Amino acid sequence: MQPIIVIAASAGSLDPLKQIVSALPVPCSASVFIVPHVGGNQNILPALLAEMTALSVVFAEDDTPVEVGHIYVAPPGYHMRLEAERIRLDQGQKVNHTRPAADPLFLSAAETYHERVVGIVLSGYGEDGAVGLRVIKERGGLALVQDLDEAKVPGMPYAALYEDHPDAFLTAEKIGTRIAALCG
Template identity: 60%
Template sequence: MERIIVIGASAGGLQPLRQIVSALPATCEAAIFIVMHIGDHRSDLPTILSWSSKLSVSFAKDNSPIQAGHIYVAPPDQHMVLECDRIRLNRGPKVHHTRPAADPLFISAAKVYGHRVTGIILSGGDNDGAEGLRVIKEHGGQAVIQKPEEAAEPSMPETAIARDHPDARLSAEQIAKLMECCGEIRL
């Protein structure tokens, strides 16, 4: 897998997510993984994102192979983690009071794919994703956050800033512009 893009979002994150996935070109060869704090509630997130995307979008399935040019969404009440060329789902303990959570995804992606990972934190409450971004950077990947002043709920981006120095603080529009290169972010 050439590039892995992991995105974490919560309250206020849907609109930036839609903006970002709409910018991904149909020829994108990265695999994109999204965790949105939905808990154990029914979700139509893959359908909603598919309205804006040129790529196929679906809930991740346990033990399925990772395919380039696909967007995987963590299913309700399941953490999504990455192994070498595989997606794993689990109902392990809640992380930051939520399942799915971004940190398990981000940390597993960093450990398996290292410098090929770009982590993105969007609008959301609490501090999920901050530790994961730190680990992504520690393994040579890139950390991008939505500007807190633009985020509907700035806690997740602000915590990521406080815990580590992200490579970029960008508006959702700027993040979408970077995604036109399908994860080949030159900051």
């Protein structure tokens, strides 16, 4: 079964994201979804990550099919959610004081894909991703968090720890290795 990888990324997470994306094999049997905390600001993350891989890295678009071997980035100002084999975008209320937020993605992925989901919380301020990561784990998915000592801004990793015990705290390099093994 195709893995669904969902990533919460905020302050201090660009380098870890690059490490994780560059570790993905080509071809990759997973679909990867990234929520960066950029609010409504212009975002060049897809272009930056595309330099690290031969996989397709694009802004998600509403009502597009989920494709294997693609990396989807939530566009500025939109929450990204998953339905059965489709991506949905909306400009609903801010969640955890931000839009896009990771929790809407994590919760919808857990509801739709259950044990196929790998949730990852990287460096950042606040609590975004913590509740969603707990639900991913409850639904049989894998909950990974960036090592607290490595995270430049450990707020989100700490929140994930306090919400529930993730399966592992790993460096970005080890997260990349773990994800690559699932995608190969």
